[in-house]
Amino acid sequence: MASEEKFDKDIENIKFQLQNEIIKLCSIATVSGFESRATEKVSSMYRDRLDSFYCDAVGNHILLRSCGRKDAVKIMIDAHLDEIGFVVTEVLDGGFLRIANIGGIDRAIIQGAEVTVLGDETLHGVIASTPPHLKGDDDKLPTIDKALVDVGLGYSKEELEKIACVGTPVIFDKTYTSLKNGRLAGPSFDNKACGAIAICAVTSLEPSELAGDVYITLSCREETASRGGAYLCANRISPDYAMVIDVNLANAPDVSERESVPMGEGISISYSSSTSRALTRECARLCKEGEIPFTPKAEPSSTGTNAVAVNIAGGGVPVVDVGLPLRNMHTYNEIIALDDCYSLYRFIRAFVTSRELAEGFAREEGEI
């Protein structure tokens, strides 16, 4: 009994640690295209736990934890670093900025949102909502090119242009709230929650426990580019096999079960023509053996994640696509379950320590 209690306490401790690490990484601004601004912050969080930390020319951050053995397999774990956001497109009189979205942002969620403008000075602002007497009759949402950030009174246009010129990134304010049952709400869990969990999981292991050298790629521009930076990472690393982790749409009222995965019931594992059937099956087996809860999810032609790109990079890479269920995606209050984070943490540990995977998926170059 006593040992069971200790076990539960250990799990709670890990979840608490995951929560802190997730919030820490998600609080760093990494709008697509501006990832390399975050290098110093990300590096200072992790470099002590790693064998190398590298930021490439476009903003991919590649973290290596090596197993210490020569000729070990290379395992790649990708979780994109970038987040949705906005960019200033015009500076106006009276303390207003016009903005455009970076990544898919629903116009139905932006009005009334609190934002931070990351100019030469950090400015707080509010995305303007349309007063009732200024609304049209058709009830249509204003197009994104009409969206305005109100940065408060007192700025002249000239002054504001110096602080937040066209091209300045804008993010949703980074505030986090706990809900019941270990649910967390806040911005940017897509996808830095997965990145933070991956780093926690891999660095919680001794190098000797790793089945190969583990490259965690916090890749750039997933939200905006069709192939994203992960493709370049996989080309550079040429991994023997890879896992792509991204958030997955959790079930919700008004959404069919077919289009979503349950929340609080573990990770999702994607079955898709764009991923490795063999590796996917092995991963499902790892989950079953380790009693790690998961939901199989069929995504026939595409996973809609970096898995598609990693799969065809570096001469072809066996890849598995794993998802962390998330509700209210691409808002400033995305919701995740710490139980699922813990399942993902366990799965990543199983994945990088599995000798069967290292043997079964070691690269064998055939002659052409």
Add this chain to the structure above:
Amino acid sequence: MRSMNPYHRHILNNGPAELEDISLVVALASLFGPTGCEDRVAHFVLEEARRLCDSASCDRMGNVVGRISLGDPQKRKRVMLSAHTDEVGFMIEEIKSDGMLTFGCLGGMDPAILAGKRVLVGNEKTLINGVICSKAIHHKKKSERDSAVDSDKLYIDAGFTSREEAEAEISVGDFATFDEPADNSFTFGRDGQTLKMKALDDRMGCAVLIELMRKLNRERESLSLDLDVYFCFTVREETGCSGAIVVSEKIAPDFALVFESTAVGDIPDAPSEKRVAELGGGAVISVADRSTIYDAELIDTAFKVAKKNGIPLQVKRYLSGGNDAGHIHKSGVGVRSLAISVPTRYLHSPTCVAHCEDYRSARAIGFAMLEAINEI
């Protein structure tokens, strides 16, 4: 009861001197007080009224009224100062089998500002965190992306996973409001004096009343006024001004000054005739709105005393909205009424935006009008 945000407590105690008066606004606006559940606000203002007024009480509806009587009892005019304690919010309509909460709106709410916002859910006793959720953009058909999500398609996720679990803490008929900012950024702008938070409508009005109470209490010996001043904190303005109806009938004042927030449209792209008033241009005097034609002499007087005392004041340039004055001016045998509003952008949202100087201007006009009414 939910404790106050530590930062608010911090600025109440150690804040910058230029925001000292604003800490009262922030403290009031951070209280949970949706229409029909104003208890926390009533409690706060009653404490102040008991300390500062000659008499103070809370009626059976939750209206709080404090009285300060000044000067000669034979000559006293009866002046009602009013501000409403409620804020726009939500009522929980159903607890779904999966633990999600559906809701209806209390007060005029634009569905375009709801999805994604953090809320507090509960009642006069308990409060928990929640988030207003909708279908993710990934699940929306192209045709669905052009319009706001109707409030009946939105739901609150408080983290519950079943109805049973939710019912242990929340009941149908409980309330919700927008949450306050979780960080320290409720003031912004170049001078750090633009405010952004929920419920500025009408906790700024409540704050004006408390400050006037403090002033009359402090200076009563030196004031040569013959007035019965009634400080009226009314409930349920947002759904039909029920509180004001009851209070004004009971008090039967000669004059009423209604302290409010008025929605303004001073944003780029707005045609000039629909800007209503300008943030930073001082308090706003309405000539008329959808519920009241205000007293012409009081309007003239307001602009005269504003000029005399150097208080910025502007006229509301668009006929819209309505407030407690709509009922007060028709109560009893008729009440000469004036609305003094703080211009507020994005009213009825989690991020109402107002300027501290406009609030101060409303406060100053309020006091100057008491002096002027004494002379009428």
